[in-house]
Amino acid sequence: MARLRLGLFTLIVFIVSTFAPVAAQDAAPPITLTLAGYAVPREAYGDIIPLFQSYWQEQTGQQVIVLESYQASGAQSRAVASGFEADVVALSLQPDIQSLVDAGLVSADWKEDNDYQGFATQSLVVLAVRPDNPRGILDWADLAQEDIEIITPDPATSGGAQWNILAAAGAAQRGFVAGYEGESGGAKFLRALIGNIAVLDRDGRESFLTFERGIGDVAITYENEVYAGLAVGGEYSLIYPTSTILIENPVAVVDSYVDLHGTREVAEAFVNFLRSPDAQRAFANRGFRPVNPLVRVEYGIADADVEVTPDPQAAPAVVERNPDITFPAVTDLFTIAEFGGWSEARPAYFSEEGIFTQIIAEAQGG
């Protein structure tokens, strides 16, 4: 009888001790979020993801594991469309998200549910030259000189490359490139520029690394990419052209995959978090121009028609400002609207019969 009671007692203790930890656990098991990014923001997301992880932990008590993949924007977009089950995509340009909408993976209203038209960061197309600028490159026009070697990525895969080409064409069209003004100036300038391209890398990061390794006299790249290089001791001078294009980088939740994985809540929270002040400060510290009005003011980007009143209730900034980063204004800043939006620009320049494709075939074939 005593043995039976002992056995029963042990059994009860065993059952209770097995279930007690489970009962005490109010946190859900860890959740995994997959981020598919374009090539250059890898360091920025490296800063932001831990911030998000602690934010999410605080809000829900759940641990989130973020898996990251970074490659050329176009290539990444195609990978997601072919079956790479990313929950969130952060790409270089809007058309790369549009192709996911067309593929039925992202809902058509991805831009609607926020104040930023779907964008998380901005940047500018800039020029990078050797420290002492031996070729004396100061603006777009200098890139058309004889035997200058230009480094820019390949528009077939790289989003940054498309921004670069359109910046050059736009600057010429708007009359800021001496000798190449006007409607036809754009194509003429591109012809001169493309003839000088030395290497076409797959994405913005690889392109800029090629420049760092000593190839070329000037690199056309993202402002944030030059900052990324400078931050680790790269030696080059950053040159802002008088006229350049405003780069806007979109982020979206991949609806099909988040529903498949059950990660919708955390994915949407992540995308929203990217526009929160601290995440935006983290982006800014890496050289990405923020979209959040408050942070824009903090980093000295003046927007004429925006009134920003700091919220006294807001949480203090977790992220400190990086003093090495400045975001100067350029004389003439235009957007993709200059070309009638991406729906017109992309086919006009980068399709089979596009201006860029034609010029490459001519210029190099001779």
Next chain:
Amino acid sequence: MRETEARSPVAIALIIGVLGYAALLFIAPLLAMINGAFAKGLEPLLATFQDPSVIHAFQVTLLLSFAAVVINTLLGLTTAWVLVRHRFRGRNLFDTLVDIPFVFSPVIAGYAMIVLFGRNGWLAPPLFPIVFAFPGILLAKVFVSLPFIIREVQPVLEALTPEPEDAAYTIGASRWTTFRRVVLPEIWTALLYGIVLTFARAIGEFGAVTVISGNIEGYTETATSFVFRALNDRNNTGAYGVSVLLCLFSVVILIAMNALRGRIIHKEP
């Protein structure tokens, strides 16, 4: 041909020329890479090898390469046997097929997989993801290392005389026992050599993996993908460190190859 001592100036010039070429071609770059790995000192290098994503990348590479070796050994041995011992229509066609992975760009293999198993692929949707996941990487490794075992074992199988096997059958041994006791010892060295080559090729595979793995850091990244990514991350210590480690693996493989080849070449036909 017998070895002689190098005496004439022609001989010495030849030796120096040949060695010098090899030095310039790969010994010097190899040393440069080792130098590059240690450029920032021992600490960052050690930190690289303790980085969880590096460890994970090696785990992925070694595990999947090992699996590829097992698959290719079992199936490759079977194929070599069938190609040598069976006669059937189309045998020559299949025989020539074996060389394809040897000259096929691996990128295409990866992309063929996407066409087959991708989201809108011919054989999609699979039960579990194949592309952008481990099964895809495994298939890629199997593909690129497929010919080696077959091509190494085939000639030896062909050269076998029928007597020992016939003798085994006459005393009542089963086919399997005959294979195990009579054939296998004869082909063993060639098989091992093929295994070593297969392993080397599977570890080094990069083209297909870069297309179909999604390169998810710390997850589907292989050692070679890591090197590629490290270069892009400006993590030169990491890139060169992992490269040097991969080379160490290669050296071990080299030693094995060398030991086995010596035994193959000096076997009497």
Next chain:
Amino acid sequence: MTQIPLSYPTGQGAVAVKRAQAPSFGAWGLRFIALTYLGAFILVPLIVIQVQGVRFGLDVFWQSITRPEATSAILLSLYTSAIMAALNTVIGTLTAYVLVRYRFPGKRLFNMLIDLPFAIPTLVIGVMLVLLYGPQTPIGRFFDTTLDIQILFAVPGIVLALLLVGYPFVIRAVQPVLLQMDFSQTEAAQTIGASAWTTFWRVIFPALRPAIVTGALLSFARSLGEFGSIIVVAGNIPMRSQMGTVYVYTQVEAGNLQAASSVSMVLLLIAFGVTVGIDLLKWRRHA
């Protein structure tokens, strides 16, 4: 059947051995396994490529391979592989000769290192070359400023990478033949006063020729499909420094699957033609 070099004398060719006692059930099982294996892993990708290449019709197929960039990429692959094969022939033969003929310190180590390009991942090969011959290195800078030759990210860099990848082929094809060579003929030549060169050219070389050709053709075919090292060292300017395999890769990443497939098919056909050619040579010799 192509042999990967490092082979050894084979027997009398394939012999079909009929095992009267062997149950054919097991044989059919084996055959099924083997053919499914080859079919699944090799035939299927081939079929996929072909279908993708011609899915819009033969004229589109033709167009995509006659586009300037495509043709240029294919020709660059052929051209650089040919240069490499030619250089490799000479150097490989000499290296094999040196390895077999002479004793010298470090010979065993050297013999082992020959296979290094076989064992190292091709990406690492590319990384190594950039590290030593890249534009910011002393060597690279010397070539660039003094001799005005850009090594890496240009055609010389491509040939360099291919030379490294193809290094073992000729050597390992020739070595076994040299080792088994009958010394008496060379001795005879020397007793009648032939110089070392004449001995080599008239006596040794003809016997080596098949092996040399095999090794060279193999390295050529291998180079046509080389990717890992090229992606790191090549300049990727369409029509100037873009290799066939890199062109295919770019097209795949850019979503032009039809173009990628067509050019792959061309490269594959050429490489395959070469390996079949090697087999034919071998069959002729054994006939």
